[in-house]
Amino acid sequence: MKRVAVFASGSGSNAENIVRYFMDKPNIEVSIILTNNPNAFVLDRAKSLNIPSLVFNRADFSKTDKIVDVLIEKKIDLIVLAGFLLLLPPRLIDAFPNKIVNIHPALLPKFGGKGMYGMNVHNAVVENKEKESGITIHMVNEKFDDGKIVFQAKCVVEESDTAEDVAEKIHKLEYEHFPKIVEQLL
DSSP: OEEEEEEOSSOOHHHHHHHHHHTTOTTEEEEEEEESOTTOTHHHHHHHTTOOEEEOOHHHHHHSSHHHHHHHHTTOSEEEESSOOSOOOHHHHHHSTTOEEEEESSOTTTTOSTTOOHHHHHHHHHHTTOSEEEEEEEEOOSSTTOSOEEEEEEEEOOTTOOHHHHHHHHHHHHHHHHHHHHHHHO
């Protein structure tokens, strides 16, 4: 059995999509959903999907081994960041080398780095009059959006597209590809 931990900070739509994808796969399970946001809707999703969840604060995350210990105890094989906004501490990266994957809502290296998430990215794509955007799935290192690229998928950005239009196209790509790439990595 391969075990996945999903980190999310917000609504958790990608987390739910991943959980649902693996529900009928007997050899892979999402074992826990973790968040730094006690008000994140991902907690409601976890509860309704019957997935254990854990809320942690920044100190527990970055200054102790509490989270690393939980992940080791649960025998996690892959950590998936799905809309998780904090930079991972070195102790977590060191404990799970090449076992942490993230999804970014743009074609890295464009529109990556600190502060580039969600609508910030889509607004930048539209403001820069990009002809295409997409998703990047990459391994995680100690910098924002800097790890080895595993997969990219593109979509056309029309001149008339708003940031919301781009966001909708990106969500479709995320839902289609992210679970499949997670499965391949396992």
